[in-house]
Amino acid sequence: MNPSAERWLDREAGPLVRPYARTRGRTRPAGEGFDLIAVVAATGARPGDRLRYSPDHVRLLRGCARPVAVADLAAEFGLPLGVVRVLLGDLRDEGLIAVVDTAAPAQGRPGRGVLREVLNGLRAL
């Protein structure tokens, strides 16, 4: 699969691919899912040998060296979102990454303070 070669489209489907070949058929991570804009980061634990790392695991772990949003990882590495979630789940199970607590709730809309900051940030652009 070469996602970067795909057209940006929203009116027709992309080519048929089998993204879950990259996750050995798994479509969702074990345990809690990852919010689209959840921030994850490497914990600093050393990769053990329990997990048989795929190149995608290794790349993703590198991508988590600094706190990074799940959607950014998917876009950065050209991997479908669902695949990234499954692989991040593996890394979390091994204690290699964790979801970083953010000031904003994962589901409800951000609080007033954050909303004001966004407004001010946009004005300052």
Add this chain to the structure above:
Amino acid sequence: MVYAPSDPAAGPGPAAGAGPGGTARPLVTTKILIAGGFGAGKTTLVGSISEIRPLHTEEPLTDRGVGVDDVTGVQGKTTTTVAMDFGRLTLSDQLLLYLFGTPGQDRFWFMWDELAAGAIGAVVLADTRRLTGCFPAIDYFERRGLPFVVAVNCFDGAARHDPRDVAIALDLDPGVPVLLCDARRRESSKQVLIALMEHVLSWPDAGAPGHDARSPDRRGPAT
């Protein structure tokens, strides 16, 4: 490339605060949806104001609507991937705003609930030559109680419309801002996002603790 690869075993990634030296406050991520019919200017708007990249997501074939017959017989976990416009604005060291250009076609509804959950609000781009293209998005955001503004994209050759006429044509609740824009211009796109933020902050319950964007009973700003 923003996220420079480094040796995964080289050391711990900072758990919070991406800035040099680290800061106590964690990274905050927020999102705004950019919706509208095909050709309304979603990609243009996201690209004019932010770094834009395609974000791929999987479309479960089982959920696909009728009229897709080229995949009959496809078995198992095969999916198609779809790409949506994905933009990022770095508002500060600790505050990121993501823009998601949401495909407006029926077959993409499976993504909308996730995109809308926790979103600040939405921009609905309207093309006056094809106004009906934005009906589904407006219906969705009204039903869901997600605040939105309507940005009328001023295409060459299209008659300029009074925003008030567009509001009437779209049967918008009073108080939903309608503004003219040129999605190709960064400044114009910025003003659209600012208008949305001002609208969101004008809601009495904006950011109230426990407010849940998923509650279906909000019909619009209090009058």
